[in-house]
Amino acid sequence: MNVRQCFFLLLLVLPAFKITMLPGYLSAEIGKDAWLAVGLMMLVDLAILACILVVNRKGGIAKVLERLFGKTVSTIVCALIVIFMTAKVALQLQDPLHYMINMLFDHNNKVAIVLPLVLTAGYVGYKSARSMGRLAEVATVFLLVPTLLSFTLFTAPTNYGYLLPVLEDGVTPFAGLSKVLVWFGDYLPLLFVRLDERSEQKSPLLMLAGVGGTAITLAVFATFSAVYQGASPYIPDAFPKLARFNLLGSEVGRLDMIAILCWLFAVIMHVSLIVNAISRATSDMWKKKGKAPVVIVTGVIFFFLSVLIGGEENVYALSDWLVAPVLVFHFGVPVLSLICSTFLKGKKDEKTCAP
């Protein structure tokens, strides 16, 4: 995948799991500064992206670890990251599931929702990273039209003054962030998904994608708080609820479906990026060329875990439990692999190539 494709992919992927359940939940934990807290976390994520891009240029985490510590250590670390990413996606999939079960369809049949979602994401993830990037590139252009339409026809009464003054209650409420850390660290798959060799010098564009994704997420968070103000903690599905406020909504019916389709597409791209990263990681570990068995096994695990996790309360209980692994894998692993990669400085960089 070249950097331009990765740019569009990141723009889609970054807000995908942060704009539905998270705004309401974070408002309950942090209050009206929830948007600031998210901005802060995404800035930390941007720093992590910088680390990951350096590691990526050295051939990816598997190669760096293998050259420094040998095959066994590399395999163990990669396997742990794969397990973590799998658990994380299963947890994050509760976000669209919650919306579809509670707001979109009148039924409680999780299987009927997860199956098409995982099959589609699995298929996209099975294709090469280049195909995935191309899809994101083409889709973003098409998604721009409904996104702009939704913005220009947005009619909700907003009071951005509600967001001020910032830090009225100090920084103490920011401790609530620890409970939602699992919803961040979306750049982790880039440790495995390799970028085009020719795009090595274009990392700033990816940082720009990170800034763009952060801006989109912040805009949704800030608008959500400005619209729902004190009622924000009680609104479970932020983005779909906001999308209902449309000028044409009362005249021609529910135009919010267009915005929701864009969001669901972003969700599928997010999951498929992780499927692709997992398949790359396993091929790095065992030097196997065939991705199909890995994708099928990953899809089956996603499917069963997503169905088994259960309701909203379990989601937040689990994300609370995952704090330690999150700290290790989201922040520890990229930083440590960056440090490790500096030891390879004297050696000639591994040639990276598009998968």
Next chain:
Amino acid sequence: MKKPALRSLITTVLVIVVVLALNTISPSLPLVSRAIVVGIAIDKEGDVMHLSAQIIQSGSSGESSKPGNSTYAILKGEGESLSTAIYDVSSTSGYYVSLAHCSAVILGEGMRGEDCFMPLNYLVKNTKLADDAVIVFSEGKASELMEKEVGLSFLSAFGLKKLEGANSDYSRAVACTARDFMVGDKTVTGTKAVPLCRVGEKIVEPEGAEQSTGKKVEFKLDEAVILGKGGELVLNEEQTLAYNLVKKNFNLGNVTLRDGNDVTDLVYSNKSVDVQVDNSGDKRVVKVNVDVTFLPFSEGRPVGKESEVSKNAIDKLENKYESLINEVFLSACQKGLDVYSVADKLDEAEKSSDKVMEVLKSLEITTEVNVKLT
């Protein structure tokens, strides 16, 4: 089997699985089993909640294609809570209640005060009710209001939605959506304004209107109920206008000024409002400044700011607005209602819900309304 053929086979199987999986969603609730609810009326008698759901009923296959053949039905249910009442509607009618297209929620007289919070919170949080659905209180039973046919729309729910939008544009009614209700409810004093709907005396029988089953009546929305944790206050027509002048954005409307034999229409052009709490003196004073700009019209023509409107007439109008704004504020404060959102401007220590009520009762108000002609 050759590789491309195997790939096609796998893709076909995947597509079939996806389609079958999606198909399992719909058979449990086919469209014909859904009651597309366009408005609901909630009444409370004792501990029992009565729900009336207005649904669109399409004509039989041959007739439904003809324009004007759609009609409506009202399904009824009851229960100790709103969710049980909704379930009762579904179980007794055989239709699954779908609130995704609900435009209006009418609350009966028995739902005033604390009784309206729980059902509305339930509607906003747990159902698919659109957040821009309008909420109104009815004078008397909500179900009776729902059964009336109103204006150019034969469905009271659609009529209410249009009427509330138009009236709030003209500053005649307060507009309250499900979102507004929730936002107001979660402020320190829980103050929110909901229009009060009553049936007017006029009988409306427009020619060429949609199919009607009876005489159409006029709904009047020019009064409002302000309610919160401290109690409730009913605003009359003029007080509602004063409330709107401070709190709401309206972009249409006019005032007729009579000065002797001269009649001038002042058409609303612009307004700016500033509400501050002055803590400098012994007593805390709320200072409200309202600048309203009007376009003067005489005999249907714009006459500009050099018009013949006397200063005396303008002063009278300013004084009237000032006294109405003060009257609304003081009456509301006595009931612990933060009608102009001054609680946000108090000290942090005073923002707890019990302290703020006491502070509100001790507040004084000075209002300055400046009417400008352009």
